[in-house]
Every structure is written in C-alpha cells, then in structure tokens.
Amino acid sequence: MDGPYARELAVAISAIQHAVKISSRVIASKNKGIVEKDDHSPVTVADLAIQALLTATIHSAFPDDLFVGEESAEQLRASPTLLDAVWGLLSDLDIADSVARIPASKDKLCSMLDWAGTGQPSAGRYWIFDPIDGTKAFIRGENYAVNVCLMTGPGQTLSAVGIPLLAPDAVAPINNDTTSASGSIMFATRGHGTFIRPLDGPADTPARRLPRRTADDTTQLTAVTCVEGTDSAVPGLNVKIAARLGIAYPGNDLLAWVLRWAVLGLGAADATFWVYRKRTRYGKIWDHAGAMLLFEEAGGKITDVHGKVIDIFAGRAMSSNFGFVAALEGAHARVLSAVQDAVREEGLLELLV
Structure with missing residues (x-):
C-alpha cells in the first residue's frame, strides 16, 4: 500500500x-x-x-x-x-x-x-x-x-x-x-x-x-436509491426520474448513503439521484464526505439538483447544496436533465430556486 x-x-x-x-x-x-x-x-x-x-x-x-x-x-x-x-x-x-x-x-x-x-x-x-x-x-x-x-x-x-x-x-x-x-x-x-x-x-x-468507468448519452445506466427513504425525498419522484431515463427502479435499494456511494464506486450502479421534499433540507457531511470520493475516483461526477459542485466545507449540514445527482461523468448531464424535468413536471419549481 x-x-x-x-x-x-x-x-x-x-x-x-x-x-x-x-x-x-x-x-x-x-x-x-x-x-x-x-x-x-x-x-x-x-x-x-x-x-x-x-x-x-x-x-x-x-x-x-x-x-x-x-x-x-x-x-x-x-x-x-x-x-x-x-x-x-x-x-x-x-x-x-x-x-x-x-x-x-x-x-x-x-x-x-x-x-x-x-x-x-x-x-x-x-x-x-x-x-x-x-x-x-x-x-x-x-x-x-x-x-x-x-x-x-x-x-x-x-x-x-x-x-x-x-x-x-x-x-x-x-x-x-x-x-x-x-x-x-x-x-x-x-x-x-x-x-x-x-x-x-x-x-x-x-x-x-476498481476500474475507472466511462459513459456517454447512450449508455444503459443502473441506479442505486432508497425505497424506504421517501420521508425525506419527494414521494414518487425517484420512480419518475428512473422512467425518464429508461432504467429500472430502484436498481439497488440501500438505506445508507455511504453504501450508495460505495456501490457506485464498486460498479454495481452508475447513477443516483435524490431530491429532498423541502428546500430547507440538507445532507449531513458524515453521510457523504469521503464516501463520494469512492465514486469520483471510479469515473463519477457528483453535483446537487441545481448542477452545483458539492461544497464539502459548508458545515456539518451541507447547506450550500440541495439534493444529489451523481452519474458516470459522460452521463451526468442526461441524469441531471431528467431530474430537473421531473421536478418541473411535478410543479415543484420552488425546489429549483
């Protein structure tokens, strides 16, 4: 080592x-x-x-x-x-x-x-x-x-x-x-x-x-998300995002965020997305810091729902960012667009502000 x-x-x-x-x-x-x-x-x-x-x-x-x-x-x-x-x-x-x-x-x-x-x-x-x-x-x-x-x-x-x-x-x-x-x-x-x-x-x-993976607009993606986590996410939205992308939902079903990042790094999934149901809800630094690196070093790109780079230094609550959108770098724009379009279709424009 x-x-x-x-x-x-x-x-x-x-x-x-x-x-x-x-x-x-x-x-x-x-x-x-x-x-x-x-x-x-x-x-x-x-x-x-x-x-x-x-x-x-x-x-x-x-x-x-x-x-x-x-x-x-x-x-x-x-x-x-x-x-x-x-x-x-x-x-x-x-x-x-x-x-x-x-x-x-x-x-x-x-x-x-x-x-x-x-x-x-x-x-x-x-x-x-x-x-x-x-x-x-x-x-x-x-x-x-x-x-x-x-x-x-x-x-x-x-x-x-x-x-x-x-x-x-x-x-x-x-x-x-x-x-x-x-x-x-x-x-x-x-x-x-x-x-x-x-x-x-x-x-x-x-x-x-683990291999550093690549993707393009035609790559068939596999997701990792959390079925039981709808108390924090917009109910039903993840299913609609997956449908827009033409991928199975949930693909991999994991409660722990650290595990979701690990599964992405492992190559068992290529994308994850999460839109909190309230604009005032934020991720916690211990659920994401470090673990995100497992995916980034394997070819992943991670932003929030607005497409902003994740600010690790914002505090214990990651208040500079809202939600998460992650995918292999060549597919990230497609996944981000699907997330934002699904939010608009639901009439939740306040979440994109």
Missing part, C-alpha cells in the same frame, strides 16, 4: 476493523442500547463506542488533527447506564498489537465524542466519521457502513469505508438485505483510484483496484 497517505490509510483500516468487532458484538446482543436523538433518528451503543474508538485511534497517531462526527456525548452524560454500556464495549476490546486505541477513562470518552460531535469543517487537517451509517438497517441486521474520511484543506483526500456484511466480490443488485458472512473495506485517495479488499487481514492485504 503505497502513496502519500499510506500511514493514514493503515491507521484508518485498523480502526475500522476494530470498529466492526464492536458492531458485530452489538448485532449479536439482544440489547442494542437504542436511544432517540433530537431529530428522532436512532443511535445505538455501537454508534457511540465506534466514534470514540475512531477518535482515540486517529488522535493517538495524528495528535494535531481535528474531528467532525455525527455523535456527541449528550446521551452518555444524561444516562450513566448508557455510559457504562459504551465503556464496557470499549474496555472489552482487544487492541493488543494494533494501532487502535480507546479513551483512557469515561470522562475522556465523553470528551473525545464531543471533539467530533461539536467539530466543524476547517481549513486544516481533520477527519470526518460516521460510526454507523444506516443505523436503522444495522438494527435489523442488514447492510451498514463505517465511514472514515480525511480532509486536508483542498477537499476529500482519503476515504476508508468498512462494509461488514458485503463481500468484496458482490454484484448487483445490492440491497439492504444482500448480506454476506465476509465483509469489505473500500478505500480511495485523491488521484490514486478506488480499491476494495477483504475486511480482515493486515493493512497491506492485497486490494483490487
């Missing part, structure tokens, strides 16, 4: 491997420690323990780097029982002979969670974490992902995504319940391509480079 960020990638891979040990243990347990956040989305003991593990591991290796993550210590400070459960998951983790680290105490656990949970995008080096993307699917024992991204000023530099239930040789269609006993790690660094390797094994385990 060569390249200018080989050490960062090795540390990220080790952290992801230990994160999956935590998530696998929680999956096997009857009590997943589920609590509800202010936005009514679920969070489990695994989400909290994994973010603390990722932060502690990266901080140990790169002490000057900063963090942005989905979770904070708010729930732990309000519930000693939940704090004990998260601490127990971390304390039982065997990190001998690895670069992985855990916080030194419960107080440090809470502090490290807040480093990321209150962190903001900045101009220097910082890491973005989504400890479990697809928490609802995770609770059901379906596909989920662990997302790690390194930002270094100009943008997404490194992406490492753990996919515990997706085999490295998985083929379309890939759905929430398309699971395997063997998992994968996908990774990319800017300008060096996208790779996939088995989840287990040392950092230098051989990885397969």
Whole structure:
C-alpha cells in the first residue's frame, strides 16, 4: 500500500476493523442500547463506542488533527447506564498489537465524542466519521457502513469505508438485505483510484483496484436509491426520474448513503439521484464526505439538483447544496436533465430556486 497517505490509510483500516468487532458484538446482543436523538433518528451503543474508538485511534497517531462526527456525548452524560454500556464495549476490546486505541477513562470518552460531535469543517487537517451509517438497517441486521474520511484543506483526500456484511466480490443488485458472512473495506485517495479488499487481514492485504468507468448519452445506466427513504425525498419522484431515463427502479435499494456511494464506486450502479421534499433540507457531511470520493475516483461526477459542485466545507449540514445527482461523468448531464424535468413536471419549481 503505497502513496502519500499510506500511514493514514493503515491507521484508518485498523480502526475500522476494530470498529466492526464492536458492531458485530452489538448485532449479536439482544440489547442494542437504542436511544432517540433530537431529530428522532436512532443511535445505538455501537454508534457511540465506534466514534470514540475512531477518535482515540486517529488522535493517538495524528495528535494535531481535528474531528467532525455525527455523535456527541449528550446521551452518555444524561444516562450513566448508557455510559457504562459504551465503556464496557470499549474496555472489552482487544487492541493488543494494533494501532487502535480507546479513551483512557469515561470522562475522556465523553470528551473525545464531543471533539467530533461539536467539530466543524476547517481549513486544516481533520477527519470526518460516521460510526454507523444506516443505523436503522444495522438494527435489523442488514447492510451498514463505517465511514472514515480525511480532509486536508483542498477537499476529500482519503476515504476508508468498512462494509461488514458485503463481500468484496458482490454484484448487483445490492440491497439492504444482500448480506454476506465476509465483509469489505473500500478505500480511495485523491488521484490514486478506488480499491476494495477483504475486511480482515493486515493493512497491506492485497486490494483490487476498481476500474475507472466511462459513459456517454447512450449508455444503459443502473441506479442505486432508497425505497424506504421517501420521508425525506419527494414521494414518487425517484420512480419518475428512473422512467425518464429508461432504467429500472430502484436498481439497488440501500438505506445508507455511504453504501450508495460505495456501490457506485464498486460498479454495481452508475447513477443516483435524490431530491429532498423541502428546500430547507440538507445532507449531513458524515453521510457523504469521503464516501463520494469512492465514486469520483471510479469515473463519477457528483453535483446537487441545481448542477452545483458539492461544497464539502459548508458545515456539518451541507447547506450550500440541495439534493444529489451523481452519474458516470459522460452521463451526468442526461441524469441531471431528467431530474430537473421531473421536478418541473411535478410543479415543484420552488425546489429549483
């Protein structure tokens, strides 16, 4: 594993491997420690323990780097029982002979969670974490992902995504319940391509480079979208967009956004589109940063519904952009046009402002 960020990638891979040990243990347990956040989305003991593990591991290796993550210590400070459960998951983790680290105490656990949970995008080096993307699917024992991204000023530099239930040789269609006993790690660094390797094994385990794909106006596309996500998207619109493009819907059905980007990078899909039902709804940086690089390095182009380049530095909420349109670069204009035409046909012109 060569390249200018080989050490960062090795540390990220080790952290992801230990994160999956935590998530696998929680999956096997009857009590997943589920609590509800202010936005009514679920969070489990695994989400909290994994973010603390990722932060502690990266901080140990790169002490000057900063963090942005989905979770904070708010729930732990309000519930000693939940704090004990998260601490127990971390304390039982065997990190001998690895670069992985855990916080030194419960107080440090809470502090490290807040480093990321209150962190903001900045101009220097910082890491973005989504400890479990697809928490609802995770609770059901379906596909989920662990997302790690390194930002270094100009943008997404490194992406490492753990996919515990997706085999490295998985083929379309890939759905929430398309699971395997063997998992994968996908990774990319800017300008060096996208790779996939088995989840287990040392950092230098051989990885397969995924092809950089091309398309034109006549290419038959395969989509990846989310059937159950209509609470945030315009109801029925994705079906109409697919019909305009002459492609099957949903093609691949995945709840987690990180997984959608990974499936695009893998080559099991060529396009995705998502129009939020409200103009004030935005993506979250941990659902997209890093994972988008997996597709970009495989030949993808990603914009918002207006055709604007995605602004990774807008904040924790990606408020400079509205929705997502992604496709192989040569087909992107066709997909964007289909999305915008479908929005107009629905009379939702306010979404294009």
